[in-house]
Amino acid sequence: MRRFSMSYLTAPVVSPLESIRIASDVGYDHLGLRIHPTAAADAPSPLLGNKALAAECRRRLDNSGLTVTEVESWMIRRGFDLSHSAGAMEAAAELGSPRLIAVADMRGAIEQAEIEDRFAGLAEMASGFGLGVDFEPIAHRAAGTLDEALAVVAAGAPHGAGLILDMLHIDRMGISPAELAMLDRSVLNNVHLCDAPPKPADLETMVRHSAFDRDLPGEGALPLRAYLAALPTDRPLSIEIPMLRLANTVLPQERARRGLATSKRLLAEIEAAG
Template identity: 35%
Template sequence: MKRLGVAHLTALELPPLELARQAARAGFDAVGLRLHPAVPGGLAYPLRPASAAFGQLRQVLDGEGVVVSDIEFIALTPEVDLTDLPWMLETGALLGARSLTVSGDDPDGGRLASRFASVCELAAPLGMVVNLEFMRWRVVGNLGQALAVVEAAGQGNGGILVDALHLFRAGNTVEELARVPARWLHDVQLCDAPAKAPPEEAIIQEAREGRLPPGEGGLPLRALLQVLPAQVRLSAEVPQPGLGGGERLAQAAQRTRALLNGYSL
């Protein structure tokens, strides 16, 4: 059976320790951790290697049989401060994370590619890849723009994080995804949503609060799965504020497993 992880956004109110416990109970094999806020002032859990919480988390992960698949989130803005990056990478590497997620928020394409390359160079000795996640409302808002940055950076451990919602809300297609070189595709996040996008002013709210479990919307998820490289890591990202964290995780695991049933990826 394909291993399945869950993005921290699915139950961001749960600290890493509780997320690991609840995710294991729900049937996930891996968790992602939000170590740094996606937006200024956003919720995150700056778990440093020397902290007591770090040691406790390692014990829970070992006991529950769950691994950390990825860490997030660094927004590569013109004024980005990468002071937190070394400890984030150290934490991720010690927990076994395979990737770091960043976004592209710098309109200077050359500078953005250079900074992305620098992050990749810091992550490479730790065996981690750096995934650029595109979102419709950010500077790097679609698949083509993300691919251009990754290719310009020219780093072997660079890549693109494909979030199903962001892919289709950006106007990209499964056919376009199928043409992306497999070496750039490491991780895919799954959720569902209505086939028709909401008004522009509601796009961000939908991404943070309006996702649906796989199979409950109109996104072409089965077609997406058919074009993914065999080595891609899959996770569910289904934040639903109307449900408790444990219930949210259980539903996301059940519906995502149902989608994957019958596919050998």
């Protein structure tokens, strides 16, 4: 039976307690939280250094039956510094055993060898907190091909590193369903589900689709049925659908509800088709 997780970007709210409430009310099995800032301008998570809040989050997770499957997100840049990561890792560990997400800086801003080295250090540090780290390849960023991403994961493999694949970036990277089917299942811990418009020719639109403007499953141009058929069915589907165009008109809970409803409908159609 498929399990569904509510990604942070689907219902981006500041309070982790509100995220838990939304995921529980809508009917998700899991959720993701943003604890580590992706960019320097991001506001710090209220969970950092707040053990009382972490304990209340854990209590509500236990009461609702939810688990936190992923924690965003470590951006691997040139000169990547782990010195500020301990607090976020400690907060993540208070919530159970979520997987941390790492992504790379823009293509050309950092070399592949440094990404592998820094990711290995991140995975080693996380393992000291009982946590694993997954690398998410993004088509317009460094290490943005499947082979490059697998090399990054291999560098962190001694410390339990793995891979996250996102439907949008599977398409943007040009990965075929046949290539997905041949992927070593043991490295794939999570799958991000969304739909999107056709692949654009320009970088600016590609970035916008990725970060701000995706579609509900079944309402875009991605070959989701072929991708899902090629991927293992026992991994949670993390519904990650940033829709900034709806920010002023549709509440986060309703966006989360639409994401889950359309995802379940798509899976039901696939199952009915045999």
